[in-house]
Amino acid sequence: MAKFHVTATVNGEEVEYLCDPQQTMLDVLRDELNLTGTKEGCSSGDCGACSVILDGRLVCSCLALGAELDGAKIETIEGMAEGDELHPLQQKFLEEAALQCGFCTPGFLVAAKNLLERNPDPTETEVRYWLAGNLCRCTGYDKIIRSVLDVAAEMRGS
Amino acid sequence: MAQVVLSNELGRQFAGGQTHFDVDAVNVRKLIGALDEMFPGLGAELQSDGIAIAIDGEIFSDPFLEAIADNSEVYFLPAIKGG
Amino acid sequence: MGYEDKELKWVGTRQIRPDGVDKVTGRANFGADLNLPGMLTGKILRSPHPHAKIVSINTDKAAALPGVKAIVTGADMPEMPSEMAQAGEGAVNFRYLSNNIMAHDKVLYDGHPVAAVAAISDAVANEALSLIEVEYEVLPHVIDVEESMKPDAPVLHDTIFTAGVEPKPEKPSNVVMRVQMGFGDPDAGYEKSDVVIERNYTTQPVHQGYIEPHAAVVEWTENDECRIWCSSQGQFMVRTFTAKLLDLELAQVRVTPAEIGGGFGGKTTIYLEPVAALLSRKSHRPVRMVMSRDEVFRATGPTSGTAMRVKIGATRDGKIQGAEAELKYQAGAYPGSPVAPGCMTAFAPYALENVKTVGYDVVVNRPLSASYRAPGAPMASFAVESAIDELAQELGMDPIDLRLKNAAKEGTQAPYGPKFKSIGYIETLEAAKAHPNYNIPLGPNQGRGVASGFWFNIGMQSSATVNVAEDGTVCVISGNPDIGGSRASLAMMAAEVLGVDYNKVKIIVGDTASIGYNDVTGGSRVTFATGMAIIQAAEDVVQQLRERAAMTWDIGVDAVVWEDGFARPASANAGDFKPLSLADIAAKAGRTGGPINGKAAINARGAGAGFGTHICDVEVDPDTGHVTVLRYTAVQDAGKAIHPGYVEGQMQGGVAQGVGWALNEEYIYGEDGRLQNPGFLDYRMPVASDLPMIDTVIVEVPNPAHPFGVRGVGEVPIVPPLGATANAVSHAIGKRMTDLPLSPPAIVSALDS
Incomplete structure (x- = not known):
């Protein structure tokens, strides 16, 4: 073929x-x-x-x-990282233990980055629904959602 | 004398249904030897991988020389795996 | 040697995991990521029937397809004796394991492997599978556990005769064994009781749901070395099982652990490796096999579905007088459900005088069950915690007070016999009761549920190496795949013992040739047992450092202490020497005897039992039956949280899995015995929008057997959520819900009845 x-x-x-x-x-x-x-x-x-x-x-x-x-x-x-500089989401995921096995992590990071580019000030519900297409079986999503909300706030502040 | 408790199934198979025994032994190896003398064949069964031993509340998955005190409580249990 | 009283610099802090950057940048290599030169794709043909004899398999057409390099069937697998054999973590029947990996004469479930091919591409491999002709003689099948126990049920194995019953059965049966444990006389307890609750409960099989499908690459060399790269919960388990099934010596097999994309117990066994090895041997090329999600659901380990009966009686003051449980667990196609730990854990949170549990291990035409986080405990806990909740309702007591009244503590005889050593159950109840979540007012259609849970936690065998580099940095080798951040906690403990900066400690997970034997990553044992090995290996290093300093200063080793990363004279009497850092000593190691490497190989004793208590608040939509989890709080005794972030993560993850088990997840089989929902769309695991934040409270009642007090945390958190969620829903709708999952149709039908 x-x-x-x-x-x-x-x-x-x-x-x-x-x-x-x-x-x-x-x-x-x-x-x-x-x-x-x-x-x-x-x-x-x-x-x-x-x-x-x-x-x-x-x-x-x-x-x-x-x-x-x-x-x-x-x-x-x-x-996603620029040279030696991790994207703030990547850095926050590390600091907040927002990954365990790490298999779903690339997908979550790519999806979260896209969300923040579209909506720099999402509510928790908006983050949860935007990321509802990304399955994580390890974390219960708590630390992932917190990390995304924290990064959104930091990026708005800077 | 240590107080030794077998599972119902082991008691039924090897000890005519009895499960509670007082046995004089300083460690697990001696204890199993003593039980095997009382009930031939039981010793090999007690050393199989499916069986763990609790000595005074602490569970050992593959005990051999663990000390047994004069008034120890010893239970033979199904071995625990984990997820 | 204990460290509880010392001021801790690293243990108890939230460090960034050593493998973190690789995992957020996509660099980390998981099972399917390795690409070897000349590598072929391996794929498996699976049975469409739940129960059938294999009459014949014709692979001629498939073999003739261009691009097909090898074909394997059950005939290529060595015959295994049907006996329990030692295999590291426990006893395994290798005949069953072999037959499960590749059917020999019979298929026992939809998805059972019957043949495999290796080809130059996925497309060619798939076409080859369609050309394999299998003639089946279809047999009647049985899916339900209680149906399977009936005398006229289709028999899966004519070699299984129920163990543990009198008289010894003469007819084969699907009931593999009956177990019974307990003490006292529950019937006498009910006589004394003012309130007796008795109910039947059911749960459905659920899958561990790891996002990474099983994957392995195998290369068989001309001198019969079998090299395996795969994701698993134990490279040594993969080595043992593969060698056994292929009649190899252990040293012929070298397993390199890939990063593992979730396991939860489901990767404590093997499915692909021996098949890929045979394909590689036949084709003389490396073979990669990666399961599809459909294959993961149809043919890898769910945990057992169950049918259970629980009876509990108590006097008006809330004292439980008698308790019993009858547990029937689906093993799947071969024996081995976790019904024994179900029996042992069911009533473990309670101090009882009269208790009896009876369990049945039952084979059915479903995939062979595999370990899933606290295997066997969550289902039994769901039944018991539901009954306890109903008891509290009947007695008009607060459910936490009822539990406090009957709570197990140090010295309580566990339902399986021995007395508990130091445990922190009561502390979890008190923390739950004091948590703000417990007093938030509820609105209409809302309900609050409480449940507790227990898991043993295990120790077992671990090896560790701590190598000091010439510049004073440290390389640690562990033998346990890191499934949730354990490299961080292990490196933190090494840094603490050595007194060096955490960032100077690098840690890898070694392959089977570069580190001594380790039991699997499971049983909540890694931070406890492998941590203990690493602590001892680091202490070995400290001892050597003191010896080297003593040699340098020409004083006795007893006159040297190790403090905060420096060798110092123990006192002024020892002499006046400038302290030597780890780097100082390492730089001159050649003069004082050569490299400084610490080692430990242990069978870790003294695993600390773990308890948790959870609070779940829900709101039920009475029109649709949809359940919204409003709030969730998990309290757990961790002994000592080495890395609190990853302890919280274990708790939150366990809750999410347990809530999914309670509300949505289930295997749905049709009349034809085929699985109808082998995909994430229809097998509905919780997604981000299904859950609230999950609050956590870590209670620390130290385990005296561990230098830092660790108990192990990974399994307890999945035990209480089934009961907590079901209790919450029952209160929200005013009806006792006894059959999981509590999916919208089940709730609507309960509301309508």
């Missing part, structure tokens, strides 16, 4: 790849581009472990096809 040739921008860098028609964006990120920070938890869009930003929108990368991404701009967890 002929492969598709795709050119896209991932974390600010132009990448080219070949992919099979059935490969998802998640497959492409992990297997073709070696960006394994994006995780596969269900492949059905229910767990959010594969959350990425596609042209400014939060999506489950398991639900998009790799072949459809020509010209797309994709942001993954690997692009």
